[in-house]
Amino acid sequence: MTERKVICAVEDVPADHPLLVEIDGLPSLAVYQLSDGVYVTDAICTHGEAPLTDGWLENDEIECPFHGGRFCVRTGKPTAFPVTVPLRTYPARVESGSIVIEIKEE
Numbered sequence: 001m002t003e004r005k006v007i008c009a010v011e012d013v014p015a016d017h018p019l020l021v022e023i024d025g026l027p028s029l030a031v032y033q034l035s036d037g038v039y040v041t042d043a044i045c046t047h048g049e050a051p052l053t054d055g056w057l058e059n060d061e062i063e064c065p066f067h068g069g070r071f072c073v074r075t076g077k078p079t080a081f082p083v084t085v086p087l088r089t090y091p092a093r094v095e096s097g098s099i100v101i102e103i104k105e106e
């Protein structure tokens with residue numbers, strides 16, 4: 001089953017830094033605005049408990065502030081050591097100025 005949820009306004013997401021979104025019942029989310037659209041991942045690094053929203057966004061990669069691991073924010077795939085476990089991603093789109101994600105129950 002898939003649930004759709006409005007998580008924030010698109011205007012709240014800076015172009016150069018991820019936005020942390022906390023919603024009851026969901027993991028902490030990181031929202032990114034890239035040149036081709038919006039992307040949403042879990043906000044906590046899979047290597048430790050680091051908040052990726054305190055990290056650095058470069059093109060489509062987020063760098064973890066703890067040990068410098070990197071993930072592709074489009075796919076969640078690890079792109080730099082020491083992260084090896086992918087980050088969960090959520091299909092996202094803009095509808096009437098809001099960012100809507102799809103959450104598949106696992």
Ligand code: FES
Pocket residue numbers: 045046047048049050064065066067068069070082083
């Ligand atoms: S906690 Fe993110 S790379 Fe270690």
